[in-house]
Amino acid sequence: MSLKSVIRYILVLLLLVVLAVAMFVGMDFGKEYHRRKVSDYYIARGVKDTGAINLVTAIYLNYRAYDTLGEATVLFVAVLGVMYLLSYEKTRDENS
Numbered sequence: 001m002s003l004k005s006v007i008r009y010i011l012v013l014l015l016l017v018v019l020a021v022a023m024f025v026g027m028d029f030g031k032e033y034h035r036r037k038v039s040d041y042y043i044a045r046g047v048k049d050t051g052a053i054n055l056v057t058a059i060y061l062n063y064r065a066y067d068t069l070g071e072a073t074v075l076f077v078a079v080l081g082v083m084y085l086l087s088y089e090k091t092r093d094e095n096s
Contacts, residue, residue: 008085008086009086012082012086042058043055046058050062050063
C-alpha cells in the first residue's frame with residue numbers, strides 16, 4: 001500500500017469522525033427531549049389523520065415517508081462516495 005493510499009484512508013476516517021462529533025454536538029439532549037409538541041400531535045391525531053390502525057405505521061409511512069426516503073438516499077450516496085474514494089487508487093494502479 002502506498003503512502004497516498006494510507007493518507008487517503010486516514011483522511012476519510014478523520015472526516016467520518018468529525019462528522020460524527022458534529023452530529024452529536026448538534027443534537028438537543030435537554031431534559032424535555034422526549035416531550036415535543038409534534039409527538040403530542042401525532043399521538044392525538046395520528047390514527048384519525050391517516051386512517052391507519054397502527055400508530056407507528058401511521059407515523060412512519062404517512063408523516064415521515066419523505067424524510068425516511070431522503071435519509072436512505074443520503075446514506076446511499078455517502079456509501080458510494082466512500083467506495084469511490086477508497087477504490088480510486090486501486091483502479092489507477094491497475095490501469096498503469
